[in-house]
Amino acid sequence: MVEVVLADYRNAKHSAALVDLLDSYARDPAGGGTALDADVRAGLPAALAARPQAFSVLAYDGAQPVGLVNCIEGFSTFACKPLVNVHDVVVLASHRGRRVAQRMFERVEQEARVRGACKLTLEVLSGNAPALRSYEREGFIGYQLDPAFGHAVFLQKKL
Numbered sequence: 001m002v003e004v005v006l007a008d009y010r011n012a013k014h015s016a017a018l019v020d021l022l023d024s025y026a027r028d029p030a031g032g033g034t035a036l037d038a039d040v041r042a043g044l045p046a047a048l049a050a051r052p053q054a055f056s057v058l059a060y061d062g063a064q065p066v067g068l069v070n071c072i073e074g075f076s077t078f079a080c081k082p083l084v085n086v087h088d089v090v091v092l093a094s095h096r097g098r099r100v101a102q103r104m105f106e107r108v109e110q111e112a113r114v115r116g117a118c119k120l121t122l123e124v125l126s127g128n129a130p131a132l133r134s135y136e137r138e139g140f141i142g143y144q145l146d147p148a149f150g151h152a153v154f155l156q157k158k159l
Helices: 012-027 038-049 100-114 129-137
Strands: 002-006 054-061 064-076 081-091 120-122
Touching (some): 002 064, 002 100, 012 038, 081 100, 100 120
Parallel strands (some): 081 120
Antiparallel strands (some): 064 081
């Protein structure tokens, strides 16, 4: 039975699970294929703890951490309410296909509602078909206002 919990960034076990799972994702080709830098591993839990708009959900199979969702609260100016961006979703290969992501998303949605959020957002690589199917099962759809303007496109500019 998989247990899903809201992470406590000051809890050493939660912090270690968060960093290890995120590093696992970062090492995967879908996450860029490169391990997290040592300074990121060392500083991430405290940096997240310092941001009240951040929260994470962990999934455990017994004592083993098997899933992670990192979220950052933003703000919708059109709704004048918070929104929650699902920033990272990790499920260990050993637990994929077992609805771990679904269980974590239930907890994310619960926390988002507590925060008064109007929606959840996320980004996914177009070639990650299993993740896309999982997100669609959870009710995520492409973002569009007016069909004449097409779908939203995620862009970045590194600083």
